[in-house]
Each structure stands twice: as C-alpha cells, then as structure tokens.
Amino acid sequence: MVRFDCISKTYPAYRGKPGVNALRDIDFAIARGSITGVIGRSGAGKSSLVRLINGLEKPTTGRVVVDGRDISAFAGRELRLAQRSIGMIFQHFNLLSSRTAADNVALPLEIAGWAKADIRARVAELLDLVGIADKHDRYPSELSGGQKQRVGIARALATRPSVLLSDEATSALDPQTTRAILDLLANINRELGVTIVLITHEMSVVRQLAKEVVVLDAGHVVESGHVADIFTHPKHPITQSFLAEAIGDSLPVSLASRIVPEPVAGGQAVIRVQVRGAGAGDTLVARMARELGLDVSLLAARIDEIGGRHVGSLVLGIPLGIPGGEGAASRTLTWLSQHQFSAERLGHVA
Numbered sequence: 514m515v516r517f518d519c520i521s522k523t524y525p526a527y528r529g530k531p532g533v534n535a536l537r538d539i540d541f542a543i544a545r546g547s548i549t550g551v552i553g554r555s556g557a558g559k560s561s562l563v564r565l566i567n568g569l570e571k572p573t574t575g576r577v578v579v580d581g582r583d584i585s586a587f588a589g590r591e592l593r594l595a596q597r598s599i600g601m602i603f604q605h606f607n608l609l610s611s612r613t614a615a616d617n618v619a620l621p622l623e624i625a626g627w628a629k630a631d632i633r634a635r636v637a638e639l640l641d642l643v644g645i646a647d648k649h650d651r652y653p654s655e656l657s658g659g660q661k662q663r664v665g666i667a668r669a670l671a672t673r674p675s676v677l678l679s680d681e682a683t684s685a686l687d688p689q690t691t692r693a694i695l696d697l698l699a700n701i702n703r704e705l706g707v708t709i710v711l712i713t714h715e716m717s718v719v720r721q722l723a724k725e726v727v728v729l730d731a732g733h734v735v736e737s738g739h740v741a742d743i744f745t746h747p748k749h750p751i752t753q754s755f756l757a758e759a760i761g762d763s764l765p766v767s768l769a770s771r772i773v774p775e776p777v778a779g780g781q782a783v784i785r786v787q788v789r790g791a792g793a794g795d796t797l798v799a800r801m802a803r804e805l806g807l808d809v810s811l812l813a814a815r816i817d818e819i820g821g822r823h824v825g826s827l828v829l830g831i832p833l834g835i836p837g838g839e840g841a842a843s844r845t846l847t848w849l850s851q852h853q854f855s856a857e858r859l860g861h862v863a
C-alpha cells in the first residue's frame with residue numbers, strides 16, 4: 514500500500530529561477546495489488562509524485578508511506594534497502610548498452626549481493642516471465658523497443674518488489690507494442706500481485722490497464738476513484754478533456770468541413786450528445802424520433818469501452834426544413850436535457 518499523507522513538494526528558487534510548487538495537498542492511498550493510473554498534462558506533477566514513492570525526492574511537507582514504512586524519513590543504506598521493494602520502468606528503458614539483456618537484469622541482484630548461481634537462476638526465470646528467454650545474450654542495440662522494455666520490466670522485478678512504478682513506459686512505443694507491454698503488466702499484476710502505479714499523459718494507457726485513476730492538474734489531485742466512475746461522470750475540465758480525447762470527440766473531417774454557424778434553408782441542425790453507461794444510446798435515435806415526431810438522422814457516432822462501461826458521443830442531424838423547424842432543434846435540446854443527456858449544438862449543415 515502506498516499512502517500520501519498531506520504531501521506538498523516545492524522546488525526551491527535556483528539561479529534566478531523562481532521556486533515551483535510542484536505538488537500541493539496530496540492526500541490519497543493506493544491499495545495493495547491495485548493498478549492505478551496517474552494522469553495529467555505536462556508539468557502537472559506526475560514525475561514528482563512518482564519520485565516521492567521511491568524516495569528519489571523528499572516531500573517538503575507530509576509523508577509517503579510504502580508498505581507501512583515512511584519512505585520519506587529514510588536515507589542512506591536504509592533508503593537503498595527500502596528501494597529494493599519498489600521497482601521502476603522508464604520511457605527510454607535506461608538499460609546499460611555494454612551489458613547483455615541477462616546482465617542488465619542481473620544488475621540489481623549483484624548490487625543486492627546475491628550469489629552468482631542464484632542470480633543465474635533468477636535472471637532465467639525473469640526473462641522467461643517477460644517472454645524474451647531467447648534474448649538472454651543480446652545487447653540492447655540488438656533489441657526492439659518492446660524487447661528493451663521487457664528487459665526493463667524484468668530488471669525492475671528482479672528483487673521481488675511489492676510496487677512497480679511505470680513512468681511513461683509505453684510513450685516511446687508504437688500502438689501494437691504498447692498494447693503487448695500493457696498486457697504483460699496486467700499479467701504480472703495478476704500473477705505476482707505487484708501494485709502498479711502508472712504515470713501517463715495518455716488516456717488510452719489508463720483505459721487499457723488501470724482500475725483506479727488519479728487525475729493531477731497543476732500539482733493538485735482534481736479527481737480520483739474507479740476508472741469507470743471517473744470517466745463516465747467526469748467533473749473537472751481536465752478530466753473531461755482526457756475523456757474527449759479518448760472517445761474521439763473530433764468529428765469526421767467530411768462532416769466538420771460542412772458545418773456552418775447559421776441555419777441553412779432545408780438543412781439540419783447538428784447536435785452532439787454524450788452517451789454513457791451500458792447500452793446508452795442504443796435506442797436514443799429511435800426514441801427521439803418517436804417522442805419528438807422528428808426525422809432524426811445519425812451523422813456520426815463513436816462508442817468506446819472504458820473500465821467496462823460504454824462512453825461515447827452521437828452526432829445527430831435535426832431537420833429544419835419543416836414549418837417550425839427552428840423550434841425542432843431547441844425542442845430536441847430540451848428533451849435531451851430532461852432525459853439527463855449532456856448535449857450541445859455544433860452548428861448546421863445543408
């Protein structure tokens with residue numbers, strides 16, 4: 514378990530540069546064995562938060578408790594010993610280019626003073642676990658990005674940590690490799706029970722792997738909880754913007770290029786409706802057509818699954834070319850709001 518108790522982190526002023534309040538009023542816990550995503554824009558404080566967990570930084574106020582121990586109070590040998598129970602993987606893998614895959618994985622075990630035969634056995638077991646037993650004697654320059662990250666994961670797990678920190682570990686990988694690495698992390702969490710804390714600016718990573726999410730903005734936790742709860746009812750604008758990216762709020766170019774602000778005679782009003790929850794949106798168009806007596810058309814749609822729940826948006830065309838047509842768009846918006854749908858009018862198309 515990792516607990517942040519009233520944490521703040523201020524980097525002092527340095528060579529004429531002002532001090533930075535990187536984290537403020539951080540107070541939350543990460544459950545043992547969970548997979549928690551910490552998501553935020555650049556500069557939100559994600560790396561500072563993760564460096565507090567493994568004691569690379571000290572909080573300015575408050576304490577960070579890992580498995581019942583106040584890691585922020587440790588220094589020297591005591592800190593190094595505590596760090597063995599906290600593994601970390603990085604965006605650029607941080608492998609030693611002069612060592613083979615096996616020797617990179619062996620490094621933390623050598624530092625921990627393991628016997629040679631034990632190291633050999635453990636390294637073989639770890640390379641097998643991450644699916645690259647055949648790359649034992651390869652150097653990093655001979656490995657693909659995904660294989661390098663597998664070495665990084667094996668190395669991070671070598672000393673059997675209870676917590677694995679991932680700092681943008683898939684940001685340098687292509688989507689297919691990212692998916693394979695996230696699947697591997699999910700397996701490791703399931704099989705070894707390791708608590709995983711993922712730092713990322715990518716909603717797709719949180720969506721695929723995390724069960725819990727902490728949204729950071731300007732050094733504050735603005736929302737936290739179960740991924741499905743947070744992203745089916747996002748409250749903070751930052752969370753809403755991550756969600757919009759995830760569900761592809763952008764319109765198809767062919768539609769976006771046709772939208773104009775003013776009504777077009779004989780055209781349609783364009784309304785975007787957010788749909789959330791199981792089956793949401795399935796029958797919406799049919800219900801609206803029936804209850805409002807309108808010929809509603811579906812111009813675009815995207816539904817995704819986040820934390821096991823459906824989230825997405827429908828873009829509807831409401832015909833204006835009938836008597837009282839202008840009222841039809843407002844009636845539609847009123848109907849949607851009465852039925853607890855969040856909707857906006859994007860403009861008009863011919």
Ligand SMILES: Nc1ncnc2c1ncn2[C@@H]1O[C@H](COP(=O)(O)OP(=O)(O)OP(=O)(O)O)[C@@H](O)[C@H]1O
Pocket residue numbers: 524525533534535553554555556557558559560561562714
């Ligand atoms: N060692 C440092 N000294 C001074 N300021 C720092 C230091 N490390 C981080 N900061 C500042 O603290 C704030 C938070 O930085 P941090 O790296 O934790 O954010 P981040 O969310 O990880 O950003 P990114 O995604 O860009 O890495 C930023 O304003 C950054 O400039």
